[in-house]
Every structure is written in structure tokens, then in C-alpha cells.
Amino acid sequence: MALSVDYVIKETSTNIWRNRMVALAAMLTVALSLTFVGGALLFKQGVAKATARWEGGVQLVVFMETTSTPSESHAILSQMVGPNIPSVGSKPVAPGSGGMPQVKSVWHCDQACTYKEFKTLNSDDPTITAVTKPSDLPQSYRVQLQNGNQAPSVARLLNHQPGVQDVVYPSKAVSDLLRLSKFLQGVSFLIAFVLLVAAIVLILNAIRLAIFARRKEVSVMKLVGATNWFIQVPFMLEGLFQGVVGSLLAWGAMALGTSKFESLSNNNPFALTQALTISSHDVFTTGLLVVLLGAAIGAGGSAVAVRRFLDV
Amino acid sequence: MALSVDYVIKETSTNIWRNRMVALAAMLTVALSLTFVGGALLFKQGVAKATARWEGGVQLVVFMETTSTPSESHAILSQMVGPNIPSVGSKPVAPGSGGMPQVKSVWHCDQACTYKEFKTLNSDDPTITAVTKPSDLPQSYRVQLQNGNQAPSVARLLNHQPGVQDVVYPSKAVSDLLRLSKFLQGVSFLIAFVLLVAAIVLILNAIRLAIFARRKEVSVMKLVGATNWFIQVPFMLEGLFQGVVGSLLAWGAMALGTSKFESLSNNNPFALTQALTISSHDVFTTGLLVVLLGAAIGAGGSAVAVRRFLDV
Amino acid sequence: MIRFDNVTKTYKGSVVALRDANADIQKGEFVFLVGPSGSGKSTFLRLLLKEEEPDAGRIWVAGKQIGKLSSWKVPYLRRNLGCVFQDFRLLPNKTVYENVAFALQVIGRPRHVIATQVPQVLELVGLAKKTDRFPNELSGGEQQRVAIARAFVNRPLILLADEPTGNLDPGTTQGIMKLLDRINKTGTTVVMATHDVVIVNAMRRRVIELDHGSVVRDQARGIYGYGA
């Protein structure tokens, strides 16, 4: 079955040119929908990075000096959870009698754990992660409070104790960001979903029209014994092409949008945008994902169209 | 030419049902694109309202007491633009010799002007505008500076002078908002434009498919002498229907989005969102505009389709 | 009723379909249009329907010169012209009754007119008992009767038929010819393009022969061809 490359290219390009308006609309819609998908993913990654330390409801982090002794560390722990609990691991533990009433739970992040977190937070800067060893980094206690508003007062109590390097809690901006990001992601995915539906229908339609424009040729092909494969491939490639071109446009829009966003947040230091950093590595992996999605949409849409409308 | 209503309704609904997938995609895309158009317009209105006072590059406003005397007013003016300029009107005037070197230009906003601005700023609260008379409001000097950073120092110089009620300049948030809004509006309109193209193509396609599905009927109609009008009307109504339904969905999304936005900005007092207020009156007028746009898109798309593909 | 006055029609691609054709057909005549394939018979009929425009010459239908007709008046011209084709052109998802009624509905005839005229014409073509059948439940001959009923239900002045028996067997063909003859007897002018030697020779009506777009013979009570 000689399905020659030049035959397929010629047929596919003729199809696309014949319905260029629909094909263009399909590609633009794919591009737009995938830009929303990619944008939402990047935003999510950016927020996750900016707030990694505060995941799981942590409201206070007590960093110990790298030079702190075990007894200093134990003294701090006792102050928070009471003397009856000798040590805590990576699972949150509620304070016993003699602990601080404001504290809801505490867990311990050792140097390995801190190093992992450090790599996440600095994934866009491999030179820093390369020169830093786990032993350079402080261990810490992660504290969840009964009430987030108490963070400053609790921090004051624990700070300046022997062995404590620093006590930090999320700024207003970060906690706002966490709340806002959920909402914006939801909206983005909703928009992306509607657009994906539109994109698939447009691709389906472009293929349907291509099939219709060639219905005479197709019926002759069937009559003289062309294989289904031979008849279908140009139409399926057309859909694939539309999906891939659309997703490449989306990739471009994402890269452009990210750099525009960065320059914007460098000029206007809102707490909001400043807290987000999106590495070019993130843009690249998300871009690849988006192209895969585009290819899947294109191939899927055209496969459905070929099935439904070609009837081979 | 009896074009009976039930005939037209029956034909139109049959058409839509037959290609319900494409019709749905068209309507959703119209809805989404018009949501972006409407959203961008509302945002623009919100920003314009929040920043009405700062239009045209005004960087400082000197409000005089309502009880201030003309000589007090004149003294302030002289201090800014020098003794050689006895008075300024609603056109900006540059300072002469003896004026402040930091000032670039000054214009005067009398009580009528202030009242007008007041009404704009409070258009969502008619009870306030009803009980306020122009004479309750202060006249003011609007000042453009050589350099926006000097606003605080200039304000300190002018404040507490006799007859001066207050000197205000835009906060960081407002000036950020002004810059950000330009960018976001641009992006919104770009997205809306792409989507509008997609929506029109989808409507065109829905009509094209409807015409194609009925090509036998249409050819018989032509043969037995049905008028062009009779043949076209159901198809054109189909496009109109899609445009109008899509735009009503957009209206709903805008209303929902606005209320969601308000509740969000009430909970999270960012300077950014807090500065914006969008009245339900704005939503209503923008909604009407959006429906008109949707009707135009639907009618236009179907008219083109009928012209191109019906060939009557 | 129909007059062609030096009519020439060239399709794009410089195919000359009619060349300086002249013809004059009176009310109530029955005319066969014969000639080899591609000689311009279908073009002759399409020009009457104003589906195509002539390049030169003038055409009169029912006393009006149709070259001067503005395009919005074309539908009204077509209401005077019933049309029947080789491939029937019935709507497959409508019953016999609905197919015929459709022709009246779409020109805006009121419901009571439709309710009286459709059964009447179905009676005439002999399908009074099959009003609720769908086209694919009928034989080819019966389908062509439905098509004739649809063409005739509006009582047109002229009935055009383009190879109406091209798909039919000889027995069925005879029945259709009898029907057309009966319609002709009501005063309707009938113009029929055909290749069927048997029926042309049997009916002995006026024959207009085309060849390469020219009228080469116009003979009252003629036969299919000198040679055939």
C-alpha cells in the first residue's frame, strides 16, 4: 500500500486551503483555548512555588540555626507542645499539656526535607541548587495555629530564643494569593473548557467540510478499491495539523505572556504579582504539554469526523 | 406572500436541532467572546470611575474649602503659577515666573465641574447624588507636575494654607491600576476579537450545514417558485437566534462575574480590586450593548452564509 | 407561449450549448425535443426556467420576454412552469401527499386551497390510494407520477420534462406518456426532451431536433430521426 508522502502532503494542503476560513478559525480557537489551559497551569505552578512552604495549612515556621544543639531544638519543641512529647516527625502532632494553647499542631522538617523544599522553590535557578548542600540549610518546625491572626504574637514569643534563627509567617499578600489563585484557576479552566469544545467542533467541521468538498472523489476512490486508510489519512492529518499549529501558537502566546507579565511585575511591585515567579523551564514543559494536548484534540476531532462523515 | 409564523418557527427550530452540536458551539463561542467584550468594557468603566479625577495626567488636586474667599483662592493660585497669571479656567495653564518649578500646568475645576465629576464617581448611588447640591462641593485646582514623584512634597507645601481643605494625589494602587488596566483591556479585546472571528465562522458554518442538510428541499422550493425571501428567512433567523442566545448567556456571565468579583474584593481587601466599583446600572447598559452586538453577529453571519451558500 | 429568438448559450469553458436557436411553440402544443447527447436539450429547458442566462437572443414565455425579468420576479415566472426530471427529485422524508402539498405551501397558498387541490391532482395521476406512502416505497413509475403531480398541482401553463422516462422500463414509460398526454389535453403546453425512439415514433407529435446546439429539424407529427 504505497501511501506516498507527496500524495498525502498535496491532499492535506489542498483540503486546508479549500476551507481555509474554517481551518483558520479552528486553529485560532485551539490556540486560544490552549493558551488558557497553559496559562492556568503556569499560574498554578507559580502560586504553588510561591506558597510551597505554606501548604497543608502551615501558618508559622520556626527555623533553627544550622549550629543549634539538639537540646536547644528540644527546648523550643517543649515550649510549643509541652514536655510530655519528646520529639515530632514529619507527621503533625497536637500539643499535650503544658504546650501553647494557640498551637494546633506541629511537625518537624529536617535538613533533607528543607533541601527538597529549597529545590522546589529555586527550580528556575539551577546554579543555586547546585552549590547548596542539605547541611547548609536549617531544620525547622512547621506550626499550624488555632487562629491565623495569632501568627505575629506567637512568632514574637518564639523568636530570639537560643538556637532559633528566624520565625516566619505568610504575609497578607501570600495568603490572599492562595485564595485568589483558586478562583482564577477555576475561571481559566472553565473558559478553556468552553473553548476546547468550540475548537473540537471547529476541527470536526473543517474536516466535515473537507470531506464534503471531496465527496465525489471519495466515492470514486471507494468504487475503484482504494483502502480506507488511503482515503482517511489526508483528512486525519488535516485535523492533526490544525491542532498542532493551534497549540504552537498557544505556546508562543504563553511565552510572550509570561515575559510581558514578568516585565510588568518588575515595574509595578504589587505584592500580588511579585510573589509569583515562572521559570522558562516551566514554560517549556507546559508548552510541550500544550502541544501534546493540541495534537490529541486535532487527531481526536478528525478521527470522529472521519468516522461519522466519511462512512468508509 | 404568506410567510406564516408557525412555518418559520418550525423550519428554524428544525434547522437548529439538526445541527445542534454546531449551533451549541456557535452559541457558546458567541457567549464567551461577548463576555470578554463586556468584561473589558465593564473593567474600563470601573477603572475610569475609580480614576476619573486623574484623567489627563492630573497628579495633584488642591481642594479649597467651600467657605474659602476669592483672595485665598487667588493666593494659592499665585503660589503655584506666579503672580503674573491672575486666573485660570478649565484649560491647563503653565506657570509663569515666580511660580513653582515643580508644576507643569494647572487648571481650575469650579463647583459645577466638581458636581459633574461627583455624579460620575457616585453614579451607582443615586440617593447621594440626589441630596447633594453643587454648592456643597469644593472647587479645586488640578495640577500636573513635572515629575509624579514630587506629589507628596508639593502637597506638603500647599496643605494647611488658608482656604485649602485638602490636597490629594493618586495612591500607588491607583496609578498602578491605571497602567495595568490598559494592558488588561488590550489583552481582553484581543481575546474577544479572536473569539468573535471564531463565533462568526461557527455561525456561518452552522448555517452552511443547515443549508446543506436542506439542499434538496431548497432546490425543490426554487423549482416550484418559492420566493428568495421565503427560502432565506428561516436560515437567517437561525443565525440571529444563535447570536442572541449567545449574548444573553454572556450577559448572565457578566452579571455573575461582577457579583463574584465584588464579593471577592469585599473579602480580600487588595488595594487593586477595592478601587473598582461596577454598578448594576453599568452591567445593564453593557449587557444591552452585548445583546445588540450578538444580534448583529448572528444576523451578519447568517446573511453572509445565505448569500454565499444558498445562491438564490 | 414559448418563443426562442436567435438564442445562443455558451458555458464557461467555451462550450457552445445552443447556437442561434429559433423556435415558436403555441399554447396547448406537445413538443418532443430530440437530439444526440450534449446537443443542448437540457440547456433549452434551463433557459426557459431562467436557471441560465442566454448570451445572445431573446426568449419569451407566456408573452413576457424573460431576459428583462428582474431576479426577484423569477419565482413568479417559475410558478407558470411545471418541471419533471429523469431522477424524480422527490423529498425522501415526505409522503406522497406532503411532497405534492409542499409545492403549494412554499408559494404561500392557503391551507384550504392545498386541502382541495392535492387530492384532486393525486386522483388525476392515479395515486389516490397511495397518499401516505414514502417515495422509496414506490416503483419508479409511481415516483414519476408523484413528480408530475407536484409539477402540475399549481396548474402551470407549461409543463417541461427532461427525459422523464430515462430511468423507466418500457411498460412504465407508456403509462407516463399517457398521463402527459392527458395533461396536454387539458390545454397545458408540454415540452419534453427525450432519447426514446419508441415513444416519439408512437406519439407522432411535433419534433424539434437539436444538433450541436442548432435546431436542425422542426417537424409537425414527426418521428425520432431520419436515420434511427
Added chain:
Amino acid sequence: MIRFDNVTKTYKGSVVALRDANADIQKGEFVFLVGPSGSGKSTFLRLLLKEEEPDAGRIWVAGKQIGKLSSWKVPYLRRNLGCVFQDFRLLPNKTVYENVAFALQVIGRPRHVIATQVPQVLELVGLAKKTDRFPNELSGGEQQRVAIARAFVNRPLILLADEPTGNLDPGTTQGIMKLLDRINKTGTTVVMATHDVVIVNAMRRRVIELDHGSVVRDQARGIYGYGA
């Protein structure tokens, strides 16, 4: 070469198109399929092409029972069956040469095979001088010759023809029949559905008559009908 074994075919809508039909056609035969409109002739041919599936009975083509054929093998079945129709089915935007070459291209024949076989078959059907014409620049008879060339270029075992002369005038029809006869003489089995009394009676080949889907006559050197 072709065998129908108690074949019944019912279309949806309970139209019985073939009823318990039996036929056995040997290699190299020339068979006319006759019968009134709707008697099942086209259905007979469509079943051979596996465009339709029988409801009951078995069909053999070239020694294979095609009911057992999996759907991806259908294209290979069709390469053994050339097909010609009343309406030619040529591609209007391709020249004569391209129309014929297309049939070889789409089944993946290499370029040099196409370059030798297409001129050869165009020579056979007498169109060697019109290779660069487009279909609408040809007469109906010439167009049908192109269609026959396309059906025959792949040297199929069997040529199926569904009313191939239905649109043609008597003179042209004769030419086409001579061509089909010549193709038959090369050893190709020809099965032709037709309404044309004149050619069936003139050729005197095997005649299979269908009526309401049943084979009512199968006669060597037959005529169109007893009555006609």
C-alpha cells in the same frame, strides 16, 4: 465467477428488493439484467460490490464468498470489479487522462505502471486524441467511454454496468455497446442492467429478468421481454 445462492435483500422500511434470487454467471459471459423499475437490478449489482449486505443467502465473486469478507478486505474485492453508471461519475476538475489515472493512483500503483496503462486503455476506448479534455468538453458518449476506461484500466475480472446507456441517444448507445462487447471478448465478464429493448434484442446474449426481486427468467441468447 459470480454466484447468487438464495439471496434476499430487504431495505429498511420493509422494501423487499431481492427475494430468494439465484444466479450463476461463468467467466467471460455477457449478461443483461432486465426487469421493471424497482425490480432489484441495481440492488443485485450493489450486493456484488458489497455496498449492501444481503439479509439471507450467499454470494460468491471470483471463487470467494463475499459475505465472509472482513470489511478491510472490501477494497481488494472492488479491484476485481470495474463499475460503470448511467451518470458517468467522472471528476469534473480532472482531465480525461487524470480521471483514468486516478483509479490507479488511489490503489497505490507505481508511476511507471500508470504511465503505460492509461494511454493503452484510452486507445482501446477510442479517446487517445482527447486525453487533455475536461469531462464537460465531451459529449455524453465520450464521457461514458472515459468511465469505461477508468473501470477497465485495472483489468478487472468483471465489469458491472448499471444502465450505462440510460442517458445516451440511440447512435451513441450503439458505440458504447460495441465497446463493451470488445471488452467482453478480452475475457472480462460483463453484467449490465438495462431498460433498452433495442440493444438487448439486437445483441442476443444471456438475459436474467427480475420482477419484484425474484429471478423470473434466465435465458441464453434472450430478448428484452416476451411482451415488449
